[in-house]
Amino acid sequence: MxxxxxxxxxxxxxxxxxxxxxxxxxxxxxxxxxxxxxxxxxxxxxxxxxxxxxxxxxxxxxxxxxxSGLSHNYHELIDANFKIDNEQNLEKFFKIIKDKTVVFIGKSHSHIIAKKFSLDFNRLGIKSYVLENDYDQIILSISNMTADCVLVAITNSGTTDWILSALKMANSQGIKCVTITCVNSKKLTELNELVITMVNRNKLMIKSRITNFIPILIFLDIFWEKAIDKL
Incomplete structure (x- = not known):
């Protein structure tokens, strides 16, 4: 040419x-x-x-x-998640975790993301740890938790059975719960003080193979930026 x-x-x-x-x-x-x-x-x-x-x-x-390319789809996904008005969610989240130990749970890939959250929370000076990626161990740990803890569940689908069971168990212990997900539901709303819902590729009907946990990690970055100013 x-x-x-x-x-x-x-x-x-x-x-x-x-x-x-x-x-x-x-x-x-x-x-x-x-x-x-x-x-x-x-x-x-x-x-x-x-x-x-x-x-x-x-x-x-x-x-x-x-x-229809991957790069365009990434930008579309990022834009959609930054358009979410998370100000109220963040303010409520900060109030819930104030002076608490934040305990994260997640299954399989969500457990890896939960580890990342916990690591960053500790770096921010927020006491935090992750429960093992094992249902029986999680239930045992929750049964020994006290009200000075907050349970935060990481679940892309919002439907993982043992995550829901763990939240229910925490409720019975009087422990406040927060779930960070890409799919909210009536059941999640009932089990949590706060449900933070991000936008994944399925909602945008993106066919490219983009990891569904990217929106949840975007929220972590948004939280980090806000926490730097707040804490």
Whole structure:
């Protein structure tokens, strides 16, 4: 492909960013950018297309491919989670864990994320630890917990049976619970003082293989930033 002139590149960039490309005429582009018809047709020739319609169809295809790519999906996921108004959740969370020992639980991959949360909480000066990734051990540990602890469950699906059982057990012990998840439910709401719900790829109908725990880790970063100022 021949090197584009500054004006040709400007026209190409305009077309790539235009929201209604298929209904964009040569006249509109020329008027909008104050360029000549010759610039557009020189662009078409340099890109190797047969005509203006061919140019538009191919650029439209490029845009669709880019928007379905992994990088675009990551940005979409991050944007969706930062649009969540977490201010009230954060304030309530800080009140719940104030002067408490924060005990994290999670199953399988969630247990790894729980370890990360606990590590960061301790670095912030918040006393914290993680229960073992074993149901019987968790139930035993919760039975020995006191009201100076807060149980925080990490669960992407919000439906893990033994996480729900652990929350129920903690409730019976008078221990306050918080769940950080991507799927809230009536049952979770009933078992927790607070449910923090993030947006995962399933909610956005993203087909790319993006780890479902990224939204929960985004919340950890949001919490960390807020905690630095607050604690």
């Amino acid at each position: 021949s090197t584009l002139t500054k004006r040709e590149q400007e026209a190409y960039d305009y077309l790539k960013k235009h929201s209604d490309l298929l209904n964009t005429s040569v006249d509109n582009i020329c008027k909008e950018l104050k360029i000549s018809y010759g610039t557009i047709y020189s662009l078409i020739e340099k890109l190797g297309y047969k005509g203006y319609k061919d140019l538009i169809i191919n650029i439209s295809s490029e845009i669709i491919k880019e928007k």
